[in-house]
Amino acid sequence: MADDLKIWPRLKRLMEYISADPAIREAAVKGDEESVFRLVGKDALSAADLKEAISGILAYQYPNQRKTDMTENRFFDLLCAHDREIINRIKERYDDCTFRDPGMDRFNHSLYARTRVETPLLRSRPFIRYYPVMFELSEGCSVHCFFCALDAGRLQKNFLFTPQNEELFRGVLEVTRELIGDMASSAACYLSTEPLDNPDYEKFLLRFKEIFGYYPQTTTAAAERDPKRMRGFMEQLGKEEMEHHALRFSVRSLQQFRQIMDLYTPEELEDVELLFNHMESDTRFSDSGRVRMLPDHVREKLFLMNYSIVCLAGLCVNFASGTLRWIEPEVPCDEYPLGYRILEETSFQTVEEYRQEAERLLRAYTAPGLDHDRPLFFTKGVSPDFEGNMVILQSAGSVLRVTGNQIFQDSIRLLSEKKHTFRELCGEMGLSTFSSGELKKKLTPLYEKGYIRC
Numbered sequence: 210m211a212d213d214l215k216i217w218p219r220l221k222r223l224m225e226y227i228s229a230d231p232a233i234r235e236a237a238v239k240g241d242e243e244s245v246f247r248l249v250g251k252d253a254l255s256a257a258d259l260k261e262a263i264s265g266i267l268a269y270q271y272p273n274q275r276k277t278d279m280t281e282n283r284f285f286d287l288l289c290a291h292d293r294e295i296i297n298r299i300k301e302r303y304d305d306c307t308f309r310d311p312g313m314d315r316f317n318h319s320l321y322a323r324t325r326v327e328t329p330l331l332r333s334r335p336f337i338r339y340y341p342v343m344f345e346l347s348e349g350c351s352v353h354c355f356f357c358a359l360d361a362g363r364l365q366k367n368f369l370f371t372p373q374n375e376e377l378f379r380g381v382l383e384v385t386r387e388l389i390g391d392m393a394s395s396a397a398c399y400l401s402t403e404p405l406d407n408p409d410y411e412k413f414l415l416r417f418k419e420i421f422g423y424y425p426q427t428t429t430a431a432a433e434r435d436p437k438r439m440r441g442f443m444e445q446l447g448k449e450e451m452e453h454h455a456l457r458f459s460v461r462s463l464q465q466f467r468q469i470m471d472l473y474t475p476e477e478l479e480d481v482e483l484l485f486n487h488m489e490s491d492t493r494f495s496d497s498g499r500v501r502m503l504p505d506h507v508r509e510k511l512f513l514m515n516y517s518i519v520c521l522a523g524l525c526v527n528f529a530s531g532t533l534r535w536i537e538p539e540v541p542c543d544e545y546p547l548g549y550r551i552l553e554e555t556s557f558q559t560v561e562e563y564r565q566e567a568e569r570l571l572r573a574y575t576a577p578g579l580d581h582d583r584p585l586f587f588t589k590g591v592s593p594d595f596e597g598n599m600v601i602l603q604s605a606g607s608v609l610r611v612t613g614n615q616i617f618q619d620s621i622r623l624l625s626e627k628k629h630t631f632r633e634l635c636g637e638m639g640l641s642t643f644s645s646g647e648l649k650k651k652l653t654p655l656y657e658k659g660y661i662r663c
C-alpha cells in the first residue's frame with residue numbers, strides 16, 4: 210500500500226503522457242520503453258517498472274485492443290482500484306442527497322433515462338448524472354478554447370466579492386438549498402465560464418462550503434496562468450476535497466500540456482484529473498458549439514456525435530448578469546448546436562426576486578409525471594413500430610416492447626405524426642375519463658423510461 214502511494218503519482222503521469230502526447234503514445238504502443246523513458250524525462254517511473262506499467266496503462270486505456278492477460282499486472286490493478294475508489298467516494302457523498310420536491314426527483318429520473326435512450330455511450334457511464342443547478346460567477350470567458358462546446362462569448366464582467374454581492378450569493382445559495390433540497394450541493398460554480406477568470410472565485414467557494422459542507426467541483430482550462438494562485442487554491446481545497454475530485458484541468462493544446470507537466474510535480478497533481486481536449490490527444494469530445502464550424506472530416510474523426518457535454522438539467526444562475534435560465538441537455542444538432550436548450554430565461558436582482566423566479570421555474574418545468582398540457586413527443590432517435598398488439602420503440606441500440614390495445618396504439622401513431630398534449634390526444638380520440646386514465650397508465654412508463662418526453 211505504501212509503495213502504491215509512492216508509485217501512483219508517476220503512474221498517473223505516465224498514463225497522461227501516453228494519452229496526451231502522440232510521440233510518447235506511439236513509442237508505448239511499439240513497446241519502445243527506451244524512447245518512452247527518454248521522452249517522459251525526470252517524471253518517468255523507474256526503468257525496471259516501465260515495461261509492466263506501459264502494458265497495464267495500454268490495457269486500461271484501450272480495453273478493446275487488450276492482447277495480454279492482466280491478472281498479474283500490478284499497475285493495471287492499481288489503475289482499476291483507483292477508478293473504483295474515486296467513483297465510490299463521489300457516490301458516497303451524493304447518494305444520500307435528495308430532492309426536496311418529488312416533481313424535481315421524477316424529472317431528474319426521466320431525464321437520466323431519456324439521455325440514455327438518446328446516447329448509447331451514456332449507457333456505459335451510469336455515474337454521469339445531471340446537476341439541478343449551476344452558478345456562474347462571470348459573464349463570458351477569456352480563454353477562447355477552439356473546442357468550446359458551449360461557444361462561450363468574450364469575457365464581459367466578473368461578479369466581485371463585495372459585501373453586497375456576498376450577501377446576494379449567500380442568500381441565493383440558501384434559497385436554492387431550501388427549494389431543491391440538499392441535492393443542490395452537487396452544483397458547480399461555472400458552466401459557460403472559466404472559474405479562474407473571477408479574481409474572487411476562491412472567496413465565493415469558501416461561502417459555498419460554509420452553506421453546503423463541501424467544495425463544489427472546479428474545472429479550469431487556465432491551469433498554467435498563475436501557478437502561485439493555483440497552489441494556494443489547492444491548499445484551500447485540502448487533501449480530502451482533492452481526493453473527492455474537486456479539481457480538474459482541461460487541456461487545450463499539446464503545448465499547454467507540456468507547460469502543465471513542467472509547472473507541477475506528479476505529486477502535486479496526483480488527485481487532479483486532466484481532461485484532454487487537444488487534437489493530438491487520444492480522447493474525443495462533443496461535436497457541439499465551436500467545433501461544429503470545423504470541416505466535416507475533422508469532426509467525424511475527433512468528435513463524438515450524439516453526445517452533449519451539458520451536465521445541467523435545471524437552473525443556471527448567472528450572478529454577473531443577474532439572469533436565471535432553465536436549461537435541459539439535448540443531443541447537439543442544428544436546432545440545439547450547443548447541446549442544450551433554454552426553456553426560459555428571466556432575471557433577478559435581490560434574493561427575494563430570485564426566490565420567486567426560481568420557484569416559478571421549478572413548478573413550470575418539473576411536472577411530476579405526464580403533464581396534461583405540455584406537448585408530448587418522442588425522444589430523438591426513437592421510432593415506433595407495430596407487431597400485432599405490440600408496440601416496439603427503437604433507438605440507437607435500445608429497444609422497448611410494450612403490449613397495448615387499439616387506443617394505446619393509436620396514441621403512439623398520433624404522437625409519431627406530431628406533438629400532442631395528453632389532453633389533445635384524448636380529445637382527438639374522443640376518450641372517456643376512464644379510457645383517458647387507462648391510456649395515461651400506459652404512457653407514463655414510456656415517459657419514465659425516457660422514450661417519450663414533454
Ligand code: SF4
Nearest residue numbers: 350353354357402430
Ligand atoms: S471550454 Fe470553458 S474555458 Fe474554454 S472557452 Fe469554453 S467556457 Fe471558456
